[in-house]
Amino acid sequence: MKKKFFANLVFIFNLLLFNIFLISSSVINVCELCNFTKIQDAINSAGPSDIINLSKGVYNEKILVNKTLIIKSEFENNLVKIKCYNENFCLNIKSDNVVIDSVTIESNKSSGVYIEGNNNIIRNTIITSLNEELDEFGIYMNNSFNNVLSGNEIFNWNYGIYNNLGKNDKISDNYFYKNSHAIFNYRNENTKILNNTVKNNSYGVSFLDFINPKTKSSDVYKNIIEKNYNGVLINGTSFINISSNKIYNNNYGIKIEKNFYFLNANDSLIFYNDISNNQIGIISNGSYGVINFNNITNYYNLINQNSLYIDAKYNWWGNCNPEQKITGNVLFDPILGACVMDTNANKNCIFPHDTIDLYANVISQVCIEKVLFEVKIDNNLTNYTAVPLNSEFGNYKITLNSDDLIPGKNHFWSVFAYDCYGNLNKSNLKSFYVNRETVLSVDKQDPDGLNGWYITEPLFRLQNSDAKIIFYKWDNSKELIYTNPFNLTDIPNKPSKSAGILKLKFWSSNECGNESEKTKTFKIDLSDPVIKDVEPENGTTLNKKRPLIYAYIDDVYAENSGIDESSIVLKINGDEVNKKIYEIVKSDLIVRYYPEEDLREGLNNVTIFAKDKAGRSSELTWYFYINSSNIINLNVYSPENKTYDTRIIKINLTSDEKVSRIEILNEGKPNSKWRLLCSNCDEFGNSKKKNILLNEGKNKLIIKATDFYGNEKSVELEFFIDSVKPxxxxxxxxxxxxxxxxxxxxxxxxxxxxxxxxxxxxxxxxxxxxxxxxxxxxxxxxxxxxxxxxxxxxxxxxxxxxxxxxxxxxxxxxxxxxxxxDLKKPQIEVTNPLNDSIYSKNEKIQLTINVTEKSNLEFLDSLISEKWKLLCANCDHYNKAIKFSRGDHHLLIKATDKAGNYDTEEISFKII
The missing domain is CATH 2.60.40.10 (Immunoglobulins)
Incomplete structure (x- = not known):
């Protein structure tokens, strides 16, 4: 570890030193019209740390770099070509700290670049062989340290890079293809191979040590290694770290083998790689390294030809049965991955407006990141995130609503399970069926009446090609089996003309079960309004010239459309009445009108036209006579206009002749209505005692007599009732x-x-x-x-x-x-303290008070407090010393006797 740190420190120091050289360097241009037309001439003439700037063109020469120089193209698109033929190497770098930037090196029967110095950089350069038989080396590093090869394109070589006995070299962001060996490392140390693309080579990245395991501590990180015969080869070397690479579509993904002297390749770490779609993912005949946290999904995942066990725990093997594609002594348990053990649904088919639950049993030896259910809906794949649960059907579930699915189709689904490392396991495909919905059609597409009402009887049809049986019923009546189109024959409120507002419920049944009921409401009005209960009655004679014109317009059946109040037309003797004349009673209507002028003596006629809200109409005309010679004489003897001490009031009245009815109304009572006292009578309470219960307080009664012609006579009474004693x-x-x-x-x-x-x-x-x-x-x-x-x-x-x-x-x-x-006040005599006296602060003040009669004695120190203090109760003398605070005091002394009479005295003094 200390050696690696020191090597990195040296490399950084060299880069800093190199940048210092750039500040003091000279620029030498090479071109056809420049002082130098050959690169080697410019190198020979240059001083240390100079920059050689190459113009575009082809330079046919072999180059030796024996100074610290920067050799770069004037442009960044590799328009400078260095070509050589039949040479050992086109470019030989013997010095340290050399930079080759943005050139193209083409060789034929020669090798590309030979590096003997240290701390050199080759970047953004194309290095290729024009020989169909492949020349030997693209870049050969011989016992060279701390070099950086970055952003290069290297192809058509036997060895793209051959690193012999190197140390602390970095190979990054290069593209290797059509080589026999892309990157070949022989007995090197601490080589960093990063972010390269290694494609279509025989051997991708190789580490070899034919003598003893010297090659070690090298890293292969984040490379794309694909379509090679061997992706990564480790031969007799140790401590190779292979991590975060994409190694796929190779014959061998990673091959680990003993060297020529049968020495094992040990202690390699293979972590976090995607090793997939290779013929053989990993094969080993000489290793006891660690293979963890990889995605290994290949034709053969892992073959161990050695007797030693390989630690291959915590990998994802493409399925939950890794032993099927593993051979030899391999410790693979626990495995990564979230395994879909089985899937099922709570139903095989569903109806419209129904739901279906899809379940999966998912297990993992490490962790489960997410579980997705993929459902194919109308040729589109839709993913649903599953909810974890504890159920006998499975531990993950989604619920689908049929409203989001396609009726009349099978829906295919599967489950995708991801562990916390992004590894995926997919279930087998399953399906369920969504039944079609039962469809109702009516022979009249639109209602033939007004406001959505049918005024002729419709014909109904039900259709569902997925149904075995279709049922229907009206409102809450018994269910019927649909066979043919039907009308209103089976409605519950027969006859059919009384249809009104009906609810038709229908559903289907098949092997899947019963479809949910659907309800459609129909408004059907097959009856015309009826005009009835008219007043005055047809053919009657009245003695009142402004009689009540009345009619009840009945919509016949309670749930018919109702009378359209705007349609009402009232004509009296042919003249239309232009004012509101109706009252609405539920779906019916009452016409009530008192003529504003006297009607003529003799024959009169009334015509009423009405239409319901469905558009049906009726008209009625009737006749009556007026004879105004008769007048009612109504006499009320009780109640009287006075005050009563009871709520039970005697009522006594008479009429000169019999009348149609006598009624009473108490206007003093809220929401009062006319109350019938008698009919076809000429008295009430006169021949037999009658009482009426009235309200407490003010009462206003109206007693009205109506004769047989509709003439009325009213008497108004006002009186007061107070039946409750104080x-x-x-x-x-x-x-x-x-x-x-x-x-x-x-x-x-x-x-x-x-x-x-x-x-x-x-x-x-x-x-x-x-x-x-x-x-x-x-x-x-x-x-x-x-x-x-x-x-x-x-x-x-x-x-x-x-x-x-x-x-x-x-x-x-x-x-x-x-x-x-007791009107006499008590008299107070205060003998001490004296008014306007001055006392010491440590001195108590003697209060001596005499009263002419026994009283409650109290005082108020008005400059100090607003609260009275009791000195003594029921006393006529007080003599005690009291201590007061420093300052002015003004005492109010009050004596109050038992009758509430009182006397006061005021005393002022000062405490210093």
Whole structure:
């Protein structure tokens, strides 16, 4: 390792030194009109590190380079040709640090380049033999170190490159073809063979050591080695690293053999190569190296002719049974690859709008990168990434929807499994069938009515060439077997003219199972609208000149198309009514119209035309008479326009003569409707008591009588109902308490409060105060605050008080409570501290306070706090020392008696 590092360091140093030479070098041109027309003359004249610049042309000469020079073409496309005939070598490099760049060397019965020096570079150069029998060497490096051969094209040689006893050489990015030996290494060390293309040679890359294993530590990396007899040959050498190469279509991919003296080629590492499509991938009769992480897929993958075992674990052999193409003592387990053990589907065939699950069992001794299912759909191959799972059918699965597939065809599929190294294993081909969909056709391609409705009976056909049986049914009726085209004979709501909106369900059946139901909805209307229930009735006589014109337009069957409201035409005595006259009731329609002018006395006629949404229509004309001489006389005795304390109200009314009906409407009730009291009658509640239940609060009733001609008489009534008594929840002041009259309080519930009156006094004198501004509602509160003047007659005495609540129909009193009236304020005398006194900060202040009656005594230090502090409760004297903070203090001292009367004193002092 240290030797290799030192060699690389020397090589880099030489390159840096070479670049320094370039800075101080001279340029010598060689051309027909230049000072030098021969390359050798220019070399002989040049100094060390000079640049010899060659113009395009052919130079027929043998060249010896014995100085550090750069010899290059003026152009980069190899327009300079150096040709020689019957010479040992066309170009002999004896010196170090020589660069040959972008020339073409052609020889005939000669060898190309002979390198004896070190640290030389040959790049972008074409080196070829014109001899059909192949001249010996394209490049011969003899005991030469640290050379770089890069970007060259070398062909038609016995040896493209012969590296004899070399060390630390780099051969990269070259193209070798039509050589007997492309790259031949004999007893060299640390040779780097990188990124070359080695094609159509007898031997590609060879390492030989006929004496003892000196050739070692060489790398063959990222080369393309194809269509050779031997791709890589290792003969008696050791420590050859072959990695990341593409070695394919050779007779022998890699051949490892003993040398002339039967010495083994040992300790070679063969890693990460693609060794495929060779007749024999690897053959060995003398090796105990390591062969790992390769793709080895050939006619014969590995043949070991030695008794020693070869370590060939962790390779991909093209299939999961590597022993079939391995011969000899080979340790191949575990193998790379993701192995498709078997594949299956949950169905052999599917119906439209169905799914199919495809499964694969995939195993690996290393790792599984991905599993793809390839499905052929309409001659296109589509890949689906599988989902891993744990199932009895397999451990990878995809689900296909038939909507993405082609009906009436077999679909072929297989599974591709990749391990983490990109190795692929493919399953055998399988298939499944996608059934055709059952197709429904109708003899009328488009509905013959309006808005998608059929108005004549259609004929239906069902077709499916993949079906064994085709079924159909109407809505949720029983299923039928299709044999011939059918009509509406079997619909559930017979007769057929009542068809309406129908759902036809159909499906097929065969060996695959049952197709999913398909549903097609048809709108079929075979009936004309019916105009009925007309008012006034045909041939009747009315005494009202503006009677209700009414008709019910029935679409007959509930699921027919419905009446087209825009089609309605109403004519009275031949004149069309131009305004909205209808109400929609589901799919039907009501015509309702009151004439805006009086109709004529005598005979009148009405005509209504209507069309349904399917395009069917009807028209009806009828007649009636008007005689306006009769008028209804309606008398209502109860209810009256007053306030009631009950919701059950007596009703009593009469008519001078019998009428068709008497109805009542409560307009004060939301969503109220006319209610029939009696029909063919002349009274209600007069001969026999009748009651009606009405709403709390304001009620507005309309009582209407209609005679047999349609004439009407109405009476309107308004009255108020308050059936709920007031509730008193609580009152204050409390019983037997002292009170100064500051807050008489009541809590109550009453929705229709008129007023509240407070009564107070004794057996000698009683007073009262009324408040008409108290609120109505639930759990309301109201207070009365009395002046001293109103209570002075009762000072020091017991009184009774109570509240009276009044609503529109009643009065309710609260319980009487006894309290003691006390209007006298307590008097405070503060003897200490003195006002405007000054005290020391360490001194407690003595508070001495006297009160004329027992009270709650408290103080507020207004400059310090807004919070009152209690000194004593129910006391008439206080004498204690209290400590105050430094600064000004202003004390408010308050005494409050049991009745709420109070007195205050103010004291100011300062603490220093």
């Amino acid at each position: 509730i008193i929840h609580s009152t204050k002041p409390f019983k037997n308490s002292f009170f100064n009259g500051s807050d008489f309080y009541i809590k109550y519930t009453e929705d229709n409060l008129r007023k509240i009156t407070l009564f107070f006094g004794n057996e000698n004198l009683t007073k009262n105060i009324t408040n008409e501004n108290c609120s109505s509602g639930k759990k309301q509160e109201c207070s009365f605050e009395l002046e001293t003047e109103e209570l002075k007659d009762f000072d020091g005495k017991k009184i009774y008080y109570w509240f009276r609540l009044e609503d529109p129909v009643r009065e309710i009193d609260s319980k009487k409570s006894e309290v003691i009236i």
